[in-house]
Amino acid sequence: MFKAVDKNKIFDSNKKFLNNLNKDYDYFCEKVSRLNIDIKALKKKISSLNLALPSWGLGTGGTRFGRFPGLGEPRNIFEKIEDCGVVNDLVGIASSVSPHFPWDNVEDYKALKDHATSYGIKFDVVNSNSFQDQINQKYSYKFGSLTNPDKSIRQQAVELNIECINKGKTLGSKGLTVWIADGGNFPGQQNFSKALSYYIESMQKIYKFLPKDWKILLEHKPYEPSFYSTVINDWGTSYICAKELGEKAMCLVDLGHHLPNTNIEMIVSRLIDLKKLGGFHFNDSKFGDDDLDTGSINPYELFLIFNEIVCAFDQKKISNMSYMIDQSHNVTDPIESLLQSSNEIISAYIKSLLVDQKKLTNLQKENDIIGANILLKQAFNTGVSALINKTRYENNNAIEPIYTYRELNYKKEKSKIRIQNKKNNPGIV
Ligand SMILES: [Mn+2]
Numbered sequence: 123m124f125k126a127v128d129k130n131k132i133f134d135s136n137k138k139f140l141n142n143l144n145k146d147y148d149y150f151c152e153k154v155s156r157l158n159i160d161i162k163a164l165k166k167k168i169s170s171l172n173l174a175l176p177s178w179g180l181g182t183g184g185t186r187f188g189r190f191p192g193l194g195e196p197r198n199i200f201e202k203i204e205d206c207g208v209v210n211d212l213v214g215i216a217s218s219v220s221p222h223f224p225w226d227n228v229e230d231y232k233a234l235k236d237h238a239t240s241y242g243i244k245f246d247v248v249n250s251n252s253f254q255d256q257i258n259q260k261y262s263y264k265f266g267s268l269t270n271p272d273k274s275i276r277q278q279a280v281e282l283n284i285e286c287i288n289k290g291k292t293l294g295s296k297g298l299t300v301w302i303a304d305g306g307n308f309p310g311q312q313n314f315s316k317a318l319s320y321y322i323e324s325m326q327k328i329y330k331f332l333p334k335d336w337k338i339l340l341e342h343k344p345y346e347p348s349f350y351s352t353v354i355n356d357w358g359t360s361y362i363c364a365k366e367l368g369e370k371a372m373c374l375v376d377l378g379h380h381l382p383n384t385n386i387e388m389i390v391s392r393l394i395d396l397k398k399l400g401g402f403h404f405n406d407s408k409f410g411d412d413d414l415d416t417g418s419i420n421p422y423e424l425f426l427i428f429n430e431i432v433c434a435f436d437q438k439k440i441s442n443m444s445y446m447i448d449q450s451h452n453v454t455d456p457i458e459s460l461l462q463s464s465n466e467i468i469s470a471y472i473k474s475l476l477v478d479q480k481k482l483t484n485l486q487k488e489n490d491i492i493g494a495n496i497l498l499k500q501a502f503n504t505g506v507s508a509l510i511n512k513t514r515y516e517n518n519n520a521i522e523p524i525y526t527y528r529e530l531n532y533k534k535e536k537s538k539i540r541i542q543n544k545k546n547n548p549g550i551v
Contacts, residue, residue, distance in 0.1 A: 123207065123210070123211065123217075123241055123242025123243075124211050124242075124518070125207055125211075125240060125241050125242065126204055126205075126207030126208040126210075126211050126241055127207075127208055127211035127212060127526075127530065129211075129518060131526070131529070131530060132211070132212070132518065132519065132520050132526055133518075135520060135521075135522075135525065135526040135529055136515055136520065136521045136526075139511070139521040139522055139525075140515070140521065143508060143511055143512060143515065143521055144512075146507075146508035146511075147508040147509065147511075147512045149508070150505070150506070150508040150509050153504070154476075154504075154509075157476065157478070159475075159476060161509070164472060164475060164509060165509070165512075165513045165516070167471070167472070167475060168215070168468060168472060168509070168510060168513040169214070169215070169513060169517060171215050171445070171467075171468060171471060172215060172216070172217060172218060172445065173215055173216045173404075173445050173446065173447055173464055173467060174216075174218040174219065174220045174246035174247070174444070174445065174446040174447070175206045175209060175210075175216050175218070175219050175220065175446075175447060175460060176219075176220050176222070176446060176447055176448050176449070177199055177202050177203075177206075177219050177220060177221045177222055177225070177226050178222050178225060179447060179448070179449050179450070179451060179456055179459075179460065180195075180196050180202040180205045180206065180456050180457070180460075181195050181196060181202070181456065182195055182451060182452065182456060183413070183449075183450030183451050183452045183456075184450070184452055185452065189452070190452070190453070191542060192455055192456070192533070193455075193533045193534065193537045194532075194533035194534065194535070194536035194537030194538075194539075194540050195456070195533070195540065195542070196536075196540065197540055197542065197543075198228075199221060199226040199228060199234065200228075200234070200237055201536075201540060202219070202226075203219060203234075203237060203238050203241055203243055204241065205456070205457055206219045206238075206241065206243050207241030207242065207243055208457055208527070208530075208532060209457060209460050209461060209464070210241075210242060210243065211242075211519070212461060212519055212520040212523040212526060212527060213461060213464045213465070213514065213519055213520070213523050214514055214517045214518075214519035215464060215468060216460070216464055217242055217243060217244060218243060218244040218245060218246040219238065219243055219244075219245060219246060220245075220246040220247055220248070220249060220299075220446050221245065221248055221249065221289075221293070221295075222248075222249040222250075222251055223248060223249070223250060223251065223282075223285070223286045223289055224251060224256050224282075225251060227289075231289055231292040231293055232292060234293065235292065235293050235294060238293075244294060245290065245293040245294050245295040246295065246297075246444070246446060247290075247295060247296070247297035247298060247299050247337075247339060247401070247444060247446070248286050248287070248289060248290035248293070248295045248297070248298055248299070249286070249298075249299045249300075249301070250282055250283045250286040250298065250299075250300055251282075252267035252268065252279040252282055252283070252302060252303075253267070253301075253302065253303035253347070259278070260274075260278060261274060261275040261278050262275075263275070263279070263303075266302075266304040266305075266312075266317070266353075267279035267282075267302055267303070267304055268280065268283075268300075268302050268304065268320065268321055268324035268325065269302065269304040269312075269317040269318070269320040269321045269324070269353050270304070270320070271316070271320075276320060276323075276324050279302075279324065280324050280327045280328055283298065283300065283328040284328060284331045286298055287328070287331050287332065287333070287336070290336075291333060295336075296335060296336050296337070297336050297337045297338065297339060297400075297444065298328075298332070298336065298337075298338050298339070299338075299339040299341055299374055299401075300325070300328070300338065300339070300340060300341065301341035301343065301354075301376075302321070302353065302354065303347050303348065304317065304321070304348070304352070304353045304354075305317075305345075305347075305348025305350070305351045305352035305353055305355075306348055306350050306351045307348055307349050307350050308350055309350060311350070311351075312351060312353075314351065317353045318353060318359070318363075321353055321354065321363065322363055322366050322367070325338075325340075325363065325367055325371075326366075326367060329367050329368060329370065329371065332370055336370060337370050337371070337372050337400055338367070338370055338371050338372070339372055339373070339374040339400045339401050339444065340354065340360045340363055340364050340367075340371060340372070340373055340374060341354070341360070341374045341376055341379065341403070342354045342355060342356055342357055342359060342360040342373070342374075342376075342379055343355070343376065343379035343411060344356060344379065344380065344381050345410075346410065346411055356380075357373060357375070357389045357392070357393060360373045360374075361373055361393065361396060361398055364398045365396075365398065371398075372398055372399065372400025372401070373393050373398045373399060373400055374400055374401045374402065374403060374444070375389060375390060375393070375399070375401075375402050375403070376402070376403035376405070376411075376448055377402070377403065377404060377405055377406065377407070377416075377423075377424075377427075378403075378405045378406070378407040378410070378411040378412055378413055378414075378448075379403075379411055382409065382410075386423060386427060387423065387426040387427045387429070387430050390427050390430045390431065391430045391434075394430065394431075394434045394439050394440055395439070397439075399434075399440065399443070400443075400444060401443060401444025401445065401446065402427075402443070402444070402445050402446065403446050403447070403448035404416040404424075404445065404446065404447050404448065404449075404463065404467055405447070405448050405449045406418050406419040406420060406424075407419065413448065413449050413450035414449065415449055415451075415454070415459050415462060415463050415466070416447060416449065416463040416466050416467055417463065417466025417467065417469070417470065418462075418466070421466060421469075421470060422502060424466065424467070424470040425470040425473050425474055425498075425501075425502050426498070427470075428470045428471045428473070428474035429474040429477055429498065431443060431474070432471075432474045432475055432477070432479075433479055436479060445467070447460060447463050447464070447467075449463065455533060457527060457532070457533070458524055458527065461523040461524050461527060462524060464523075465507075465510070465523070468510055469506055469507065469510065472506045472509065472510065473501050473502050473504060473506055474501065476500075476501040476504055476506075477497065477498060477501045478497065481497060482494055482497055482498070485497060
C-alpha cells in the first residue's frame with residue numbers, strides 16, 4: 123500500500139543490505155537444496171501469512187504501577203491505524219488490525235473503515251471489553267460481567283458484545299473474541315457451577331447474533347485479575363463452552379494464558395484434534411501473563427507450536443487459523459516491538475516448515491528419541507532470515523525493517539502533531 127511509508131525510502135534503505143543479502147540467500151538456497159525443499163513454496167508461505175496487530179498494542183502499555191508514555195504515540199484508533207500501516211509497509215505480513223471496544227469506539231465506523239482501507243489495513247476479529255467500567259455505564263462489572271449473579275448486569279454485558287458484533291460488521295470483521303475477567307478473589311465468593319452456567323447462557327445469547335460467516339473465539343486465562351478462581355480458567359473449560367455453543371465457537375490460545383511450564387504445543391494439538399482451535403494471541407512470558415514480545419524468551423516453544431499447526435494443515439485437520447499479536451509494550455517503541463515480533467513469528471513458522479514430517483513419523487515409530495529431537499533441532503537451528511529478508515525485498519518491503527524504521531524518524535515527526543494530553547493514563551495490561 124505504501125501510504126504510511128514512502129516506498130522510495132524503503133528502496134533506498136534496502137540498497138545498503140542487498141549485496142550481503144544476496145550472498146546469504148545463495149548460501150541458504152544451497153543448504154536447503156540438500157533437504158529437497160521447494161524454496162518458491164516457502165516464499166509463498168511467507169507472503170501469505172497474516173498477523174493481525176492489536177489496536178491496543180500500538181500505544182505504550184503499562185502495569186498497575188504506572189505507565190511511561192512514549193514519544194509521538196497514537197492518541198486514537200485512527201492514528202493507531204497509521205502506525206499499523208507503517209508496520210505493514212515494512213514487513214508486508216501485518217495487513218489487519220484487531221480493535222477493542224469500547225476503547226476504539228468512534229462516531230463513524232464507515233469512516234474508520236475507509237481510513238484503514240486507505241492504509242491497506244483490514245479489520246480482523248473484534249474484541250469486547252467487559253472487564254472495565256465505562257463512563258455512563260448503568261451497572262458495574264466489579265463483580266463480574268457475563269457471569270455476574272445479577273441478571274441485569276449479565277444482560278448489559280451481552281448487549282456490549284452484540285454492539286461489538288454490529289461495529290465489526292460495518293468494519294468488515296469476521297469474528298469476535300471474548301475474554302472475561304470474571305472470577306473470585308476469595309473462597310466462597312462465587313459459586314463455580316452457577317458462574318459457568320451463566321457464562322454459557324450469556325454466550326448463547328451473543329452467539330445468536332453472529333453473522334453466518336463469523337466465528338466467536340473464546341479466550342481462557344488461569345488467573346488475573348481474579349486470583350482465587352477464574353470462570354474460563356483453562357483450555358478444557360474453554361473447549362466445553364465452545365462445544366456447547368456450536369460450530370462457530372472456537373478456542374483461542376493466548377500463549378501467556380497458561381500456568382508456568384504448561385506444554386502449550388500439546389494443548390494446541392488437543393484442540394486441533396477436537397476441531398476447536400480457532401486462533402492465537404502471540405506473546406511471550408517468563409512468569410505469567412507477562413505480554414512480552416513474541417519469541418523474546420522462548421522461541422523454541424513458538425517453533426514447536428508452529429510444528430503442530432503445520433502438521434495439522436498438512437494432514438488437512440485445519441484449513442484456516444487466526445493469528446494475532448497480543449503484547450503490552452511497556453518499555454519499547456510499540457512499532458519496533460511489533461516489527462521484531464512479526465519477524466520472530468515468521469521465522470518460527472518457516473523453520474517448522476523445514477521439518478520433514480514423514481521422517482519424524484518414522485523416527486517416532488522406531489522410538490529413535492534422539493533422532494527425532496535432532497530432526498526438530500536441525501530445523502529450529504537453520505537460519506532462515508536470508509529467505510525471509512529476500513522475500514520481503516521482492517515484495518517491496520524492508521530487508522531490515524527496524525533499521526529502515528529508525529531511518530524514518532517516524533515517531534519524532536509524529537510527536538509534532540500528536541500532542542499528548544498531560545494526564546498520566548493508566549496502562550493497558
Ligand atoms: Mn489475549
